Amino acid sequence: MKQLVRLAWRSIWRNRRRTLLTVGSMAAALALAVYFLAIAEGMYGRLLYQVLRMQAGHLTVENAQHLDAPSIDLRLSGVPTLRARLQDLPDVAITKELIVGPGVANSGDGAVGVAIAGVEPSVEASLSPLIHRLVAGSYLEDGDERAVIVGAELSRRLDLEVGNKLVLSSNDVDGQLVQQMVRIKGIFKTGSLDLDGHYVQIPIGFARTLFSMRPDEATQIGLLLHDPDQLSTVQRQVAGMIASNQRVAVWPWQKIMPELSSFMKVDKGSNYVLQVIILLMAMFTIFNTILMSALERKREFAVMLALGTSPTRVKLQLLVESVILGVLGCGLGVLLGSGMALATDGISLESIMGGGFDVAGFLVDPLLLAKLTPRITVGLGGAMVVIVALMSLVPMGRISRINVTDAFR
Amino acid sequence: MEPIVSLTGVTRDYQQGEVVVHALRGIDLEFRPGDFAAVAGPSGSGKTTLLNVMSGLDQPTSGTVTVDGQTVNGMTKSEMSRLRLHRIGFVFQAYNLLPVLTAYENAEYVLMMQNVPAAERREKVMRLLAQVGLEGMENRFPRELSGGQQQRVAIARAMASAPALVLADEPTANLDSSTAAELLELMEELNQDKGMTFVFSTHDRRVMRRAKRLVLLKDGAVEHDATPDVLDGPESR
Numbered sequence: 123m124k125q126l127v128r129l130a131w132r133s134i135w136r137n138r139r140r141t142l143l144t145v146g147s148m149a150a151a152l153a154l155a156v157y158f159l160a161i162a163e164g165m166y167g168r169l170l171y172q173v174l175r176m177q178a179g180h181l182t183v184e185n186a187q188h189l190d191a192p193s194i195d196l197r198l199s200g201v202p203t204l205r206a207r208l209q210d211l212p213d214v215a216i217t218k219e220l221i222v223g224p225g226v227a228n229s230g231d232g233a234v235g236v237a238i239a240g241v242e243p244s245v246e247a248s249l250s251p252l253i254h255r256l257v258a259g260s261y262l263e264d265g266d267e268r269a270v271i272v273g274a275e276l277s278r279r280l281d282l283e284v285g286n287k288l289v290l291s292s293n294d295v296d297g298q299l300v301q302q303m304v305r306i307k308g309i310f311k312t313g314s315l316d317l318d319g320h321y322v323q324i325p326i327g328f329a330r331t332l333f334s335m336r337p338d339e340a341t342q343i344g345l346l347l348h349d350p351d352q353l354s355t356v357q358r359q360v361a362g363m364i365a366s367n368q369r370v371a372v373w374p375w376q377k378i379m380p381e382l383s384s385f386m387k388v389d390k391g392s393n394y395v396l397q398v399i400i401l402l403m404a405m406f407t408i409f410n411t412i413l414m415s416a417l418e419r420k421r422e423f424a425v426m427l428a429l430g431t432s433p434t435r436v437k438l439q440l441l442v443e444s445v446i447l448g449v450l451g452c453g454l455g456v457l458l459g460s461g462m463a464l465a466t467d468g469i470s471l472e473s474i475m476g477g478g479f480d481v482a483g484f485l486v487d488p489l490l491l492a493k494l495t496p497r498i499t500v501g502l503g504g505a506m507v508v509i510v511a512l513m514s515l516v517p518m519g520r521i522s523r524i525n526v527t528d529a530f531r
Numbered sequence: 532m533e534p535i536v537s538l539t540g541v542t543r544d545y546q547q548g549e550v551v552v553h554a555l556r557g558i559d560l561e562f563r564p565g566d567f568a569a570v571a572g573p574s575g576s577g578k579t580t581l582l583n584v585m586s587g588l589d590q591p592t593s594g595t596v597t598v599d600g601q602t603v604n605g606m607t608k609s610e611m612s613r614l615r616l617h618r619i620g621f622v623f624q625a626y627n628l629l630p631v632l633t634a635y636e637n638a639e640y641v642l643m644m645q646n647v648p649a650a651e652r653r654e655k656v657m658r659l660l661a662q663v664g665l666e667g668m669e670n671r672f673p674r675e676l677s678g679g680q681q682q683r684v685a686i687a688r689a690m691a692s693a694p695a696l697v698l699a700d701e702p703t704a705n706l707d708s709s710t711a712a713e714l715l716e717l718m719e720e721l722n723q724d725k726g727m728t729f730v731f732s733t734h735d736r737r738v739m740r741r742a743k744r745l746v747l748l749k750d751g752a753v754e755h756d757a758t759p760d761v762l763d764g765p766e767s768r
Contacts, residue, residue, distance in 0.1 A: 125636075125643045132631035425627040428588055429641055429688075430616025433608050526588045527579075530623070 126435070130442035137415070141447070144411045148451025149458055151404035152506055155397040156459025159498045162393050164467065164491030166386050170350075172487065173382060174375055175249040178220055178344030180353050181360060182378050183208065186371035188341065189378070194223040194333050195295045198370060201340045207363060208345060213356045216346040218245045221329040223341065225292035227272070227322060229280035236276065236320050238290060240329020240340075249346070251487075252310045252323070259284035259308035266325045270304040273318030274311035282306055290322070294334035302332050401506060409513045412447070416440055416517030423521050424529030437518040441511060448510030456503040463492035533600065534561035535696050535728055536585050541594035543580050543751075554580040556751040558594070562696070562730055567722045569742035569759070570732045577751040578732035582698050585730070586619050587611040599695045616644055620689030622699035622731070626681040628673040628688075634660065634680075635669035638687040645692055659687040663717060679710035683717070690721060699731035703738055715741050 134141050174180060183204070185196040198204070201219055209217045221240035226233050243262035247253060252271065253261045262269055270288060282288060284306050291301045304324065312318055330337060347356055353374055360372040376383035416423075423436050469490040543555040554577045562568060562585075570578050583589035584596055587603045588611075596603040599618045606614065615621075620641075628637045635656055642652045660669055663683040673681050682702060689697050699718075703711035715738060721727045731738075739745055740759050747755035 125640075128636075129629070129631060136631055421627070422629060425623070425629065427612065428586070428615065428621055428623075428627075429644070430612050430614075430619075431644055432612045435644075527583050530627075 126439055126442055127446075130439050130446055133419070133439070134415075134443050134446055140411060140415070144408055144447060145451040145454060147404055148408055148447070148506070148510070149454035151401050152452055152455025152503065153458035153462065155401055155502060156456055156494075156498055157462045157492075159393060159397055159502070160459065160463035160492040160494050161466075161490065162390065163493040163495055163498065164463075166390065167493045168487055168489065168491050169382075170375075170386075172251045173379065174346065176251055177375070178342050178378060179216070179218070179346040180350055180375055181345040181347070181357055181372055182375070183343040183345070183360060183364065183370060183372050184341060186369055189371070189373060192222075192224075194221075194293065194341065195297070197221075197295065197335065197339050197341050198343065199336065199339050201338050201343060203338075204364070204370075205343050208343060208360065211356060211359055213347050213349065213352045213359075214345050215348045216245065216249065218242055218249070218344045218346075219326055219340040220342040220344055221326055221333060221335065221340050223292055223329075223333055225290050225322075227276060227280060228289040228291060229282055229286070231281040232279065234276055234279055234320065236290075236322050238292060238329065238332070239321065239323050240326040240332075241323050242326050246323075252312070255310040255312050256308045257311045259306065261308055262323060262325050264325070265327075266307065267328060268302065268304045269307040269328070270322050270324050271308040271310060272306055272322050273320070274309055275315060275319035276322070277306065277309050279319065284309060290324070290332065292332060294332070295339075296334060298334070300332060300334065302328075304328075397502075402509075405506070405509055405513070408447075408451075408510065409516070412444055412510075412513050413517050413520075415443075416514075416521055420521070420524055420529050424524055424526045427524065427526050428530075433522050437522060440514045440518050440521060444514035445507065445511050448507035451510070452503045452506045455506070456499050460494055460499060463494055466490050467492040532563050534563050534597075535566075535599055536560075536562040536730070537595075537597040538581075538585065538591075539595045539597075541584060541591045541596060543577075543584060543589065544592045554751050555584065555591070558751075558753060560746065560753065560756065562728065564695070564728055565722070565726050566728050566730065566744055567719065567742055568730045568744040568746060569739045570730060570746045570748060571734055571739050572748035572754070573734065576748040578734075578748055579700055580751075581748065582700050582730070582732055585696075586621070586698050587614055616641065617692065618695045620692065620694040620697040622682070622685050622689050622697065622702045624701040624704045626673070626678070626685050626705075628681055628684055630673050633670050633672055634665060634676065634684045634687075637673070637684050638691055640688060641692045647692075655691060656687070659690055660684075662721075663687045664713075677710075679706050679714065682706060682710075682714055686714070686717065686721075690725075690727065693725075693727075696728045696730065699729060701732055701734075703733065703735060708737070711735070711738070 185198060188196040205217050205219065208214060219242060223238050225236055225238040227236045243266065244264045247261060257274060262271060286306050287303055288306060289301055289303050294300045347353060357372055357374055364370045364372060426436055427433065471488040471490055538558050538560045541555055541558040545552040545554055558581065570581055572578055580589065584591050587606060598614060601614060638656045638659055639652050642655065660666060663686055665680060665683055703714055706714060718729055719741065722729055733739060742759050745759040746753060
C-alpha cells in the first residue's frame with residue numbers, strides 16, 4: 123500500500139503545472155459552490171429565524187381544526203395552564219400566546235383587509251423583528267389599550283400617521299360583527315408588501331376584547347426551541363401531553379407555513395442542482411486530464427505489468443491517483459469556500475438593497491449571512507471526491523486492455 | 532536437469548491488415564538452469580516474439596510453453612502476472628525504469644510486489660546495487676543516470692527476486708561498446724557465480740560470441756542451436 127501511494131503521489135506530481143491546474147480548477151469550482159450554498163443556507167436560516175419569531179415559532183399548539191378552516195371561534199381554552207406545562211419542557215426556550223384573526227382596517231380614506239395579530243408586547247419585544255423596523259412611533263407595551271402598530275404601506279393607503287385613529291372590524295367568536303377604534307402607536311417598514319400592507323399588531327388583552335374571548339383563551343400557543351433540530355422530539359412530547367384532548371393539535375412550522383417550507387425546499391433543491399451542474403462541468407475537464415495522464419503512461423503501465431504487477435494493482439494505482447487529486451482539490455475547495463463564507467458572513471447589503479427584501483412573502487434582512495453545514499462541507503466535498511474517484515474507472519478500463527507487447531513497440 | 536523453459540511446436544501468427552505474418556513457425560526449444568543463451572537473427576526473425584511468448588507476455592497461436600514446470604498456455608492475466616513476478620526477471624532494451632522511483636526503489640519494486648519484509652528488501656537491494664556498481668547512486672532518479680547506469684539498475688531489478696530465468700531483450704542495443712561490454716561481464720559473472728539463467732536477444736555479433744549457447748532464428752524458425760562457434764565459420768562473415 124505504501125508503495126502504491128508513493129507511486130501515485132509521485133506520478134501526479136511529475137507534471138506539476140498540470141496537477142496544480144487540475145487541483146486549482148476543482149478547488150475553485152467547489153469553493154464557489156460551497157460559498158453560494160452557504161450563503162443560501164444562511165439566508166434560509168435568517169429568514170426562518172425572523173419569520174418564526176414573528177409568527178408562532180417552531181411549533182404551534184392550536185385547535186385541531188384551525189389549520190384547515192382558520193376561524194377565530196376555533197380557539198384554545200385553559201391556555202395559561204397548558205402554556206406553563208409546555209414551558210417546562212427542557213428543549214423549549216420561549217412560549218407565547220397569540221390571537222390571530224382576519225379583519226378590516228378602516229379610516230376616512232378607505233378600508234383594507236388585514237391580518238390582526240394579538241401579541242404579548244413584552245414577549246415580542248425580545249423576539250419580533252418588527253421592533254427593529256419601526257420608522258415612526260414606538261412598539262406596543264403590556265397594558266396598552268387600543269393601541270396598534272401598522273405597516274408603512276397600510277398607513278400610506280389609509281393616509282394615517284402615528285397618533286391617528288383607525289377602526290378595526292371583525293367577527294367575534296360568536297360570529298357577531300365587532301368594531302373597535304384604535305390609535306396608531308407605531309409604523310413599521312419591512313420591505314415585504316404583505317406585511318407592510320396587510321398586517322397589524324395589537325396587545326393580546328385588547329385582542330381578547332375585540333374578539334370577545336375569555337382571559338384564558340387564545341388561538342395559538344407558540345413554542346420556540348433552543349435547538350431547531352429537536353423539533354420532532356418536542357413535537358412528540360407535546361403530542362403526548364395533549365393526547366387526552368382531541369380538540370388540540372401541535373403542528374411544526376412547515377405545516378403552519380407550507381408556502382415558506384415549499385419555497386425553501388424548491389429553492390434549496392434548485393440551488394443544489396445548479397451548483398452540481400456547474401461542478402460537473404468543471405469535473406469534465408478534470409476527467410479529461412485524468413484520462414490523458416493515464417494514457418500517456420501506457421508504456422509505464424506495460425512495464426509494471428511485464429514485471430508481474432497484477433492488473434488490479436495497476437488499476438488501483440489509477441484509483442489512488444484520482445482519490446489524491448480529489449482529496450487535494452476538494453479539500454482545498456471546501457477550505458476556500460468556507461473561508462470566503464466566513465469572511466463575508468454578516469456583511470450588510472443595506473446600502474444596495476435598502477431595509478430588507480421579500481422572499482415568498484416573508485421578510486429577510488439585507489445581510490450577507492453564511493451558514494456552513496456538514497451537508498455542504500463534508501457532503502458536497504465527499505461527493506466530489508467520490509465523483510473524481512469514479513472518473514478513474516474509464517482510464518482503468520483503458521489500461522486494463524493494454525497489450526503489453528504492443529505498448530513496448 | 533529439468534528445463535526452465537520448454538517450447539514445443541510453438542507458432543505465433545499476427546494479422547497485419549489482410550496479411551497473416553508467421554512470426555514463429557514451430558519452435559522446439561528448451562532452456563536449462565545455468566544457460567547463458569543468446570537468441571539472434573535479423574530484424575523480423577522472431578527474437579522478441581520468442582521472448583514474449585517465453586515470458587507469457589504473448590500467447591502462442593499453437594504449441595505449448597512451459598515455464599518452471601507450469602504450462603503458460605491458457606493462463607489468466609493474473610496467473611501470468613504471478614508467474615512473471617516470482618519466476619522471471621526482465622531486462623528491456625529501453626531500460627524501462629519507472630521514472631518516478633529512485634534507483635533503489637526501482638530495484639526494490641519486484642520485492643515489494645512480493646511482500647518481502649522491509650529489512651530483507653533493504654539488505655538485498657543494497658547488495659545488488661553494489662554488485663552492479665551503483666553504490667552511492669541509490670537515491671538518483673532514472674533521469675539522473677546514464678544509459679549504462681539505468682541498464683544496471685534494470686539488471687538489479689531483474690535479479691532482485693532471484694528468478695529462475697532472466698529474459699533480456701537486446702539489453703546492450705542502446706549502450707556504447709565499452710558500457711555494453713561491462714554489462715555483459717556483469718551478466719556473465721551473475722551467471723557463473725550465482726548460476727542465474729540468462730536468455731537474451733541480440734543482433735550484435737560481439738554479444739553473441741560471449742554467449743555459451745546461440746540460438747539463431749530465421750523467418751520465425753530455429754536455424755541453429757549450439758555454441759556461438761558457428762559465428763567463426765566462413766558463411767557467417
